[in-house]
Amino acid sequence: MDAKLAKTCRVLIIDEQVLAQGYIKYSLEELGFRDITYVDKANAALKIIEEEHFDLIVCSYNLKKDQDGYYLYDQLKNSHALPLTTAFIFISADTNSELVHSIIELQPDDFLAKPFSVKDLDKRLSRVLKRKKVLNPIYRLMDKDDFINALEAIEEFLTRPEFAEFYPLALKTKGELLLACDKAKEAKDFYHAVINVQPFTWAKLGLVNALIKLDEDEEAEKLILQLAFKPDSQLVAYDLLCALHVKLQDFESALEAVLMAAETSPRNLRRHRVAINLSRLTHDYETQFEAAKRIVKFAKHSIHDMPQNYLNVARAGIDYAMTADDQETTNLIKQANDYIRQFQQAFPKSELQEQMKVVNARLLYLQDEKERARALVEQLGEELNQSQDLEDLLDKAKAFHALGLYDRCQHVLDEIEKRCRLTPEHGELFLHYIQQEKREKAEIRQTPKELNNSAVDFYQSGQLEAALKAFRQAYSLMPKNPSIALNLLQAIAMKAREQGLSESAAGMVERCILTIENGKLNDEQEERYLKVKSFLQEAV
Structure with a gap:
């Protein structure tokens, strides 16, 4: 360890175990460190990091008191509270697969497994701090978002042979800066040149980003699929695949990609939020419900634990119940009420009376108590408070x-859309969803269940065109529901007997069959399906 570097280095240790703090302090002092600060909670760490600069942060991954190291580091990165000039090292006694995936995903400067010796610490810290020191001028420019001058600085850095051991990291940084400077074509050529010399994973991931920016989506997807099979790039590959499909507005494929990533690294709350918005766009109410439940599960006992999480599960359960059969609806109402109780127990002083009136009104509606539901809704004020959360407004709509x-309803949705455009942090996906909600709710005034019941009545009374229209609308809102798909399929078959099967109807038949064969039917429905499918195969 460079004695001068150690002596001038400001260190923050984040660990709640007194013995661990003592051992790290002893080890650092043995290596010549003198300016050492200790905290035992993530909240305290956040506060001090925002107020003071540290050259080195040594953080336990297994913090328990308010949130663990994973969420702390994730928050520091996403709030830009952690400068690139600061070295961040995780320590942990665990080395399970979930932690390994998290470390790969978060990419701290290093990870050290306990127990470690002073020699181990010396080796790791010397390497990390030396790297931070030589790249400090470039990192300072990047922290100021001065990417053009940072790019010039990294070019100059790469001409200096005394820094040859840092060239791989410098090359990686150069690629990132080319993309940050919107030089996608140069970045593509640069990454190809690097890969031709040595196929670094970071270079392939950078190349994917360049290809996406250049709208070379097919090439990007091929490379992403290769990277998805490698453990060190799997998570990033899934995220890139999701982003690519969102760009192409293939929301079904985007949802599939984000769910694979969430399965691999379930503690990433942002992915679950993306999954919620994608499942809304694809009318996958079950997946929306499960993703909302995971946010509650993984946010619990951290600073991310908040009343809104529990309310959003109840709301997602209600959305799901609006499309479910009677037995499933009863179960979903019970689960929604369970999460409401959990929220009330966890946050007894929370002031959410209006939100609860809306949730309770929707629950009463599901139980066919429409007059009581309407009475609750009529108690809501006409004005839309600017401070209201968009999820609260959406539930009201x-x-x-x-x-x-x-x-x-349309007035509230207009207000949500306006706020989404004014404050882009709500995200592109949420805006897409609100626009979809506006269209659907303007065109379709019945709930999914009411639509299906109306369509059945039309069908049984011989009003085939009206039945087809209602079944199509019901299926557009419930594309995962095999019963709705079967009803639509049967109506299409009836029309085909009279007029033949049109090209557009043939496409709808394929989608209905896919829904049915990926779902479950009862015995009577299965018998109907086989007859209808047989007829349609002959008609084609």
Whole structure:
């Protein structure tokens, strides 16, 4: 260890175990470190990091008191509170697969497994701090978002042979800066040149980003699929695949990609939030419900644990119940109420009376108590408070629509869309979803169950065109529901007997069959399906 570097280095240790703090302090002092600060909680760490600069942060991955090291580091990175000039090292006694995936995903400067010796610490810290020191001028420019001058500085750095041991990291940084400077074509050529010499994973991932920026989506997807089979790039590959499909507005494929990533690294709350928005766009109510439940599960006992998480599970359960059969609806209502109780126990002082009125009104609607539901909704104020959360407003719009207050529903959705455009941090996916909700709720005034029931009545009374229209609308809102798909398929078959099967109807038949064969039917429905499918195969 460079004695001068150690002596001038400001160190922060984040660990709640007194013995661990003592051992790290002893080890650092043996290596010549003198300016050492200790905290035992993530909240305290966040505060001090925002107020003071540290050259080195040594953090336990297994913090328990308010949030663990994973969420702390994730928050520091996403809030830009951790400068590139600061070295961040995780320590942990665990080396399970979940932790390994998290470390790969978070990419701290290093990870040290306990127990470690002073010699081990010396070796790791010397390497990390030396790297930070030589790249410090470049990192300072990058922390100021001065990417053009940082790119010039990294070019000059790469001409100096005394820094040859840092060339791989410098090359990686150069690629990132080319992309940050919107030089996608140069970045593509640069990454190809690097890969031709040595196929670094980082270079392949950088090449994917360059290809996406250049709209070379097919090439990007091929490379992503290769990277998805490698453990060290799997998570990033799934995220890139999701982003690519979102760009192409293939939301089904994007949802599949983000769910694979979430399965591999389930503690990443942002992925679960992306999954919620994608499942809304694809009308996959079950997946929306499960993703909302995972946010509650993984945010618990951290600073991410908040009343909104529990309410969003109840809301997702209600959305799901609006499309479910009676038995499943009863179960979903029970689960929604369970999460409401959990929220009330965890946050007894929370002031969410209006939000609870909306949730309770929607629950009453599901139980066919429409008058009581409407009475609750009528208690809500007409004004839309600028401070209201968008999820609260969205839930209100859904309650208005279900109870026939269509103008009020559209007014709220207009307000949400306006706020999404003014504050882009709500995200592109959420804006897409709100725009979809506006279209659907303007065109379709019945709830999914009401649509299906109306369509069955039309079909049984011989009003085939009206039945087909209602079944199509019901299927557009419930594309994962095999019963709805079967009803639509049967109506299409009836029309085909009279007029033949059109090209557009043939495409709908394929989608219905896919839904049915990926779902479950009862015995009576299965018998109907086989007959209808047989007829349609002959008609084609």
